[in-house]
Amino acid sequence: MSRLFFLLVLLMAPDLCWPQGSQQFQVVPLSRMRHLQAQYPYNGYRPALDVAGYCLLDRPQKLDVSRLRVIYDVDILVDTLSDKRLKDCMVTLIGDTYYKSYGRCCWQVCMNHTDRTLRRSKDFAWMDAYDGVVLNMAVYRNRATRRTTQRGLFPLINQLVFEYTESEPPMNWVLSGQTRTLEGYTCQRAVCRYAGREWEVWFTTAVPVDCGLWKFNGLPGLILEARDLRGHYHFRVNTVESHEEEIVRYRTATKKLTRSEYLKRERTLYSAPLFHAQGPDSYFLKCYESGVMEFVTADDFVDLPYNPLELE
Template identity: 30%
Template sequence: MSKKSIILFIILGYSFKSIYAQSTGGIIPFNTKEKVVIDTVKLMVSYELSFLPDSTKKNVILTNQLTLSLGNIYTKLMSSQYYGIDNLQKKAPKGSAFNVEGRGLAATIIYKNKKTNQMEVNVKLTDHNTYRYIESIPKQVWKILNQRKQILNYSCQAATTTYLGRTYTAWFAPAIPIHEGPWKFSGLPGLILDVSDSRGHYVFKCIGLERPKQQEFIEKYKIKFVDTNRKKLNSYIKNLHENFATVLEAQGRHVAFFTPEGKEIDNKKLSYPYNPIELE
């Protein structure tokens, strides 16, 4: 195999450990250079997401830092790593690329439009495409409980729901009359500060709230998308985890993997753990 092919393998071998926001490794970031302002930020909520990329390995817990930006009409959830990334992209030499975190929900941007009741989800995969689907904002059916506890000095009340195959307990703050939360969660009479699934595979914890000291905007990026729907995208991601070499070779991409000793591995026998937040 030529030197060029070996370099190709090293890049792919690293990247495809992070096929989606459900496994390990890095991705080429969203291109945030070109954008359009869609709203003004009224409140920014920071969350830490702890998750299990492999449900059989309970001791391997990974984390993301996520920011929920709340405006008059739009909300936007995005990895906190993208704030300030414009400068890094501008300074990068022409034709070069760098990786950012690709685990958990770090490769996902979610916009909600309260006026149209539409939700837009953007997902960056390590096939270098950015996928987009648009659907109605989901309506979770919540059961509000009597349990209460303090989170960040706010009195919070518990609620439960089952959504896309997982059962969740959320803690919302009635003193913050915003019916939103992390990821796709919404619909409670107060901002959701903490929420976790019953198995502890996905745990969101609020780590801070801030009203911008200067004007901040909610922005959409001018990206070339592959339009799809949620079920098709999840099916494709699952197939990438289970048969990534076969899928990519069907797209005309050659993939080769080697052990540290230089022995080529049968890539058709390789797969990566898949423990998505959406089970349905």
């Protein structure tokens, strides 16, 4: 059987050309697209390093200084078809004006690209407890303006952050009166519906901050555990500590969208990442040793598992 090569074809690229009908197509060698893969079958899917995009974190802009740091372990059903679950980590920094929640594994990948002297085994030993990048976003809550900004990285797109800002979404919490002890704190149960998911959280007024996790707001204490009632997402506190650290926003290349545009773009990129990651004028050829070439269609690829926090 002839060997098969996948080559990324970009219009207007200064590389080798093949004639196809009356057009000339520019072909980028495989050596320049190692970060891309031809297929992502569910039984062999690996998120993290070879799929997630990254950005350089070398130009920080100080927004605030944290007085509290909360680290959550996160268990996520990433694929509803195969029931595949992965573990990630979220950090929330709580300052007087800004709260920042971000995927810690995504931050580590970006930091390794920013500072090439870092090594996971040396500086990020905590990463060994997690499966890689699943939460590829950071959420900033400005308590003064009551505005929330979400910044995210999408698959196979490097050095570009997608962002939207919205008024702080209202959370219509219902308190059940139930209590339990979690990590030594007396917690109360509350439930609400937000963005297509029913959430159950346990919070403690012993740490009187406004929620402290993701976009959640409107409770009089720190959330120590949160899960959606489908069992797709489960956040559980790992560490609560007094911690002084600058809360920063990085001056990365950013594409600003509305919330609906952001969610639509995200769905599109996960459904056909190899086609959309390089722009609308990119496509693929299958090149056989015999010299025969065929266009690659969407049927040749499997989409990336997509089960976002926000369903609507």
